[in-house]
Amino acid sequence: MDDLTLVTRLLDGDEVAFRDLVTRYHRSLVRIARYYVVSESSAEDVVQETWLAVLRGLANFEHRSSFKTWLFSILVHRARSSGVRERRTVTLDFSNESTVAESRFDQRGVWCEPPVPFTDAVDSRLTNGPLAALVRECIAELPEPHQAVITLRDVEGLSTTEVASLLELSDANVRVILHRARARVRTAVEARWEVQPS
Amino acid sequence: MGGAAIVKLRPSPLVCRQAVELMSDYLDGALSGRDTRRLEKHLAVCESCRTYLEQLRLTISLSGSAGPDDLEPAALAELVDVFRKFRGGPDASSENDHA
Ligand SMILES: [Zn+2]
Numbered sequence: 001m002d003d004l005t006l007v008t009r010l011l012d013g014d015e016v017a018f019r020d021l022v023t024r025y026h027r028s029l030v031r032i033a034r035y036y037v038v039s040e041s042s043a044e045d046v047v048q049e050t051w052l053a054v055l056r057g058l059a060n061f062e063h064r065s066s067f068k069t070w071l072f073s074i075l076v077h078r079a080r081s082s083g084v085r086e087r088r089t090v091t092l093d094f095s096n097e098s099t100v101a102e103s104r105f106d107q108r109g110v111w112c113e114p115p116v117p118f119t120d121a122v123d124s125r126l127t128n129g130p131l132a133a134l135v136r137e138c139i140a141e142l143p144e145p146h147q148a149v150i151t152l153r154d155v156e157g158l159s160t161t162e163v164a165s166l167l168e169l170s171d172a173n174v175r176v177i178l179h180r181a182r183a184r185v186r187t188a189v190e191a192r193w194e195v196q197p198s
Numbered sequence: 199m200g201g202a203a204i205v206k207l208r209p210s211p212l213v214c215r216q217a218v219e220l221m222s223d224y225l226d227g228a229l230s231g232r233d234t235r236r237l238e239k240h241l242a243v244c245e246s247c248r249t250y251l252e253q254l255r256l257t258i259s260l261s262g263s264a265g266p267d268d269l270e271p272a273a274l275a276e277l278v279d280v281f282r283k284f285r286g287g288p289d290a291s292s293e294n295d296h297a
Contacts, residue, residue, distance in 0.1 A: 018281045019274065027268040044273065048280055055284045100218050100250075109213030114246035118253055132260040139261060154261040160226065179222035186250075186257050 003067045011058055022051060025068075028151050029075050031140075035148040035167075036079035046082055050075045069162055072152065076166050099183035118193055131193065138188035139181075145169075146181035153178055212240040217247045221254055 001020065009017035029050065033043035053074050061070060106112040118131060139150055145167065152163045153174070164174045212220075217240045223229045224237055241248050 013285055015278065015281060015285075019278065022274065022277045023269050024264070026273070048277060051277055052280050052284065055281065098215075100215070105213075105215045109215035111214045111246040115249045115253055117249050118256060128260065128263075131256070132263040135257055135260040136263070150261065154258050157262060160228070175223055175226070175228055178226075179219070182222050182254060182258060183218070185261070186253050189257060190253070 007058065007061075007067050010055075025071060028156055029071075031151050032072060032075055032148055033079045035144055036076075037082060042082065043079075046075065046079045049078050049082075053078065065162075068156060069158060069166075072156070072158070072166055099180060100187070115190065118189070131189070134189055134193060135185060138185045138192075141188065142181055142184060145177055146184065149174055149177045150181040150185070154182070210236075212236050214240075214244060214247055217241070217244070218250055221251050224251075225255060225258065 003021070006017045006021050010021065026047065029047045030040070030043045033046040034040070037043050037046060050071070054071060057074070061067070065073075104111060104113045139147065139155070142150065148167060149163060149169075152158045152166060153160065158166070160171055160174050160178070163169075164171045167174070169177075217237055220229060220233055220237050224234065229237065241251065
């Protein structure tokens, strides 16, 4: 069921619709809250405040953005105001970190240890379950701000511009962080995934 | 002479180490036309980089999949409490349905 249907039901006071929305977004909301506040319990508090604000504001939600974007903007606003005192210093490191280990290339810059496909099965239903679980695990282990950026962009599917505006970063910085986050996840998956025999 | 000028303007070919740095933007359609052409030229002749790109694409598409254990029952119960209090309904803590 899509967000719009659930939101319409929620406006009618449907508790099941509320449960569905809460369940759908919980992991990502907590993760983005954790970008601003230090502890898991503070993050859970911020998520609760966010849902209360959603319930209060839903009747006036004008659909100028998607529900999802609206939800995350409320969360970021609340997390930012409650994170002022405990906010960690997030340093953006733009040093020349290479996304693939140098040892994988020869002196010319050509693969000497090339990647092996994760799966060559055309029907990938078998691999996608465990592989998807591994991807989620590797995302959860990323440092900030990589985790926040990849969560909003790839997990939730917001646009680069929406992510930039939510996290108060430039589009260019979002792209650099995203590039590194995706490369790290790929590398971590590669290290732990056992290629399925075809 | 004209030929020499054209050769000079032609973008230098990529090696694999440079190609992997462009792939995230490539998948988002955020590369310049020039870099897109350079990358596609490289991908056409490099199977290993095509594999890398496919791994990246698969990783990204699997990122959006939901996990089974995202929300603890206790956390859900607290949130439902928020909902019921907002609605002015019965206190959720006195109930144990919908488990
Ligand atoms: Zn290559």
